[in-house]
Amino acid sequence: MQESKDDTLVPDKATGVIKQLKRLAGGLMVLLPVAYAGNIHQLLNISVYDVQLLALVLTLALSTGFLIMAEHTQKRLLKAADFACAALTFCVGLYVSLYYPMISMEAPYLPGWLIATSVVLFSALIFNLPSSAGIGILSVVLLFLAYGLFGHLVPGELQSRETTLSELVVYLAIDANGMLGTALKVAVIIVIPFLLFGQLLARCGAADFFNDIALAGMGRFRGGPAKVAVTASGLFGSISGSAVGNVVGTGVVTIPMMKRAGFTPAYAASVEAVASTGGQLVPPVMGAAAFIMADFIGVDYSTVMMAALPSALLYYLAIFINVDLYAAKRNIRSVEASQIPSGWYSLKQGWHFLIPFLILFYALFALNMRPERAAVLAVLTLLVVSLIFGYRGRRIALGDIWSVVSSAGGAASGLIIVCAAAGLIIGVLNISGLAFNLTLHIINASGENVFLLALITALISIVLGMGMPTVGVYILLATLVAPALVEVGIPVISAHLFVFYFGLLSMVTPPVALASFAAANIAGAGAWSTSIAAMRLAWPAYVVPFLFLFAPSLILEGSPLEVILALGSAILGIYMVTAGIVGYMHGIVSTWFRCLLLFGGLFLLIPADLFSGGFYTDIIGLAVLGFCIAYKYLCKNRSALPLA
Numbered sequence: 079m080q081e082s083k084d085d086t087l088v089p090d091k092a093t094g095v096i097k098q099l100k101r102l103a104g105g106l107m108v109l110l111p112v113a114y115a116g117n118i119h120q121l122l123n124i125s126v127y128d129v130q131l132l133a134l135v136l137t138l139a140l141s142t143g144f145l146i147m148a149e150h151t152q153k154r155l156l157k158a159a160d161f162a163c164a165a166l167t168f169c170v171g172l173y174v175s176l177y178y179p180m181i182s183m184e185a186p187y188l189p190g191w192l193i194a195t196s197v198v199l200f201s202a203l204i205f206n207l208p209s210s211a212g213i214g215i216l217s218v219v220l221l222f223l224a225y226g227l228f229g230h231l232v233p234g235e236l237q238s239r240e241t242t243l244s245e246l247v248v249y250l251a252i253d254a255n256g257m258l259g260t261a262l263k264v265a266v267i268i269v270i271p272f273l274l275f276g277q278l279l280a281r282c283g284a285a286d287f288f289n290d291i292a293l294a295g296m297g298r299f300r301g302g303p304a305k306v307a308v309t310a311s312g313l314f315g316s317i318s319g320s321a322v323g324n325v326v327g328t329g330v331v332t333i334p335m336m337k338r339a340g341f342t343p344a345y346a347a348s349v350e351a352v353a354s355t356g357g358q359l360v361p362p363v364m365g366a367a368a369f370i371m372a373d374f375i376g377v378d379y380s381t382v383m384m385a386a387l388p389s390a391l392l393y394y395l396a397i398f399i400n401v402d403l404y405a406a407k408r409n410i411r412s413v414e415a416s417q418i419p420s421g422w423y424s425l426k427q428g429w430h431f432l433i434p435f436l437i438l439f440y441a442l443f444a445l446n447m448r449p450e451r452a453a454v455l456a457v458l459t460l461l462v463v464s465l466i467f468g469y470r471g472r473r474i475a476l477g478d479i480w481s482v483v484s485s486a487g488g489a490a491s492g493l494i495i496v497c498a499a500a501g502l503i504i505g506v507l508n509i510s511g512l513a514f515n516l517t518l519h520i521i522n523a524s525g526e527n528v529f530l531l532a533l534i535t536a537l538i539s540i541v542l543g544m545g546m547p548t549v550g551v552y553i554l555l556a557t558l559v560a561p562a563l564v565e566v567g568i569p570v571i572s573a574h575l576f577v578f579y580f581g582l583l584s585m586v587t588p589p590v591a592l593a594s595f596a597a598a599n600i601a602g603a604g605a606w607s608t609s610i611a612a613m614r615l616a617w618p619a620y621v622v623p624f625l626f627l628f629a630p631s632l633i634l635e636g637s638p639l640e641v642i643l644a645l646g647s648a649i650l651g652i653y654m655v656t657a658g659i660v661g662y663m664h665g666i667v668s669t670w671f672r673c674l675l676l677f678g679g680l681f682l683l684i685p686a687d688l689f690s691g692g693f694y695t696d697i698i699g700l701a702v703l704g705f706c707i708a709y710k711y712l713c714k715n716r717s718a719l720p721l722a
Contacts, residue, residue, distance in 0.1 A: 104487025115450035137171025143206035196251035238510035256505035271453035283469035287428035294421030301405025307332035311353035324354035343603035348611035500553035539580035629685035654679030678702025
């Protein structure tokens with residue numbers, strides 16, 4: 079049977095053109111924000127508004143989305159339609175970018191040409207959401223859009239004012255409080271330079287350097303392969319800012335290494351997933367959500383970094399303790415000596431990778447430079463040292479630079495679309511007044527009980543976060559539920575770190591745990607078993623956010639003595655609870671001993687300033703720990719006492 083014209087395969091030439099256009103768009107998505115951060119437009123005496131840059135970069139991302147659709151379809155007609163959509167989106171978006179000052183003045187009058195322009199951009203974003211961010215965030219966006227149109231029909235206190243379709247579309251597509259709002263601004267202006275930094279590090283051999291340093295530092299200890307995975311994934315995850323991307327990048331090396339050492343596939347996958355997810359908590363780059371948080375609450379990014387540092391320390395310390403006890407219980411030894419590189423040799427070969435980080439930290443903290451400019455400076459430094467020095471015979475060439483830039487653009491396009499979608503949600507909240515009403519109802523539902531309110535917020539965060547990128551869920555939660563915590567007296571930074579943590583946990587929390595699923599696929603393990611193992615491994619991340627709500631010292635607010643005491647108590651508590659979960663403390667322990675460890679650890683984790691006399695919970699926890707240590711000592715010297 080003869081194929082119809084619609085089913086005819088498109089020649090390779092057309093696919094090649096699409097690929098080149100993708101690379102060009104990706105490169106421009108990176109170069110434009112980098113040039114803007116470097117004040118190139120001012121040097122050229124060109125006046126550019128932030129929103130004009132945002133409109134142009136969003137246009138490039140949306141056009142790239144249609145080009146990807148065209149690339150993946152095999153039918154001539156569909157490919158032509160996708161290509162036409164890309165061209166139309168680009169032309170309309172370019173017009174909006176070039177003439178935005180005039181357009182913004184005409185927006186209140188809702189002229190027909192502006193409605194048509196807004197519909198094109200709005201529709202392009204909606205069509206790109208499923209492939210870029212998933213069905214989860216698309217469903218949330220559509221739900222909020224429905225409320226924006228029909229919220230005036232909702233009975234009771236959640237009723238909103240009536241908004242016409244034309245008014246809503248123009249507001250969301252053109253206004254600086256919609257698609258072109260704060261979330262997109264942070265992603266384009268701040269995050270993209272850091273993404274370029276991460277892509278350049280990956281291309282010039284920094285991932286190999288970090289892995290070698292991790293092997294040299296941790297490979298000789300028991301359970302060494304898992305500790306190497308935690309160290310390497312944490313180091314590189316702090317740069318990449320992407321949990322799933324880091325799992326795919328480092329997991330192909332670390333997961334097989336752990337399996338060969340004797341770790342079960344599910345446990346090996348969970349270690350990689352949890353360690354990669356935690357990279358978004360570790361400075362200097364805590365993922366896009368951290369930059370957005372700094373802008374949301376109006377503080378320097380360095381303030382967010384320092385506040386998140388203790389919780390990041392507790393997070394990774396808990397993973398290390400779990401891995402160590404798990405390895406001891408199952409007698410999993412270190413990495414074979416032949417596979418461990420020389421730490422001194424690795425440092426000697428890759429010391430130049432430290433220079434960009436020193437420059438970055440100096441620019442952020444000593445010079446108080448804006449994050450995007452500090453990132454550009456770090457990128458330029460890394461580019462210079464990478465062209466001069468290599469690692470393991472690997473050196474970046476001038477011809478590779480464009481490839482790195484276009485790859486960074488490809489990685490950024492999904493983030494840009496997610497942030498624009500988050501802008502739609504924020505826009506609906508603003509135009510309808512839902513944000514205030516929802517905050518009020520959440521507070522009323524909790525009866526103004528702070529702990530109950532925090533618990534409700536945590537559950538909402540986990541549910542909304544399932545299947546959504548961290549950026550999307552953080553923006554949603556920061557807009558919807560964080561204000562409720564602030565309203566009852568929780569410090570702003572504590573409230574936002576709280577929702578950030580639980581948004582982050584969506585990566586490892588079933589039923590939709592993207593990082594866990596990616597790691598399970600590499601390990602050949604079950605997705606559910608990996609997710610459950612990841613939750614057991616990352617249990618402090620479900621507890622620590624509650625702690626710093628009531629113990630400001632855990633976010634470095636308080637005297638040095640208060641910070642030290644709070645951290646010390648939390649560390650001991652994490653050790654005891656983890657030992658109870660694993661069932662090992664200087665030997666395999668019985669059920670009653672595990673329960674005792676859990677009991678004492680939870681008492682140590684209770685903040686001393688949570689209630690009057692809270693200091694005594696630490697005393698009880700320390701007493702239980704002392705008893706456990708003494709009992710284990712006696713068991714070691716008196717074989718008559720049962721251990722298990």
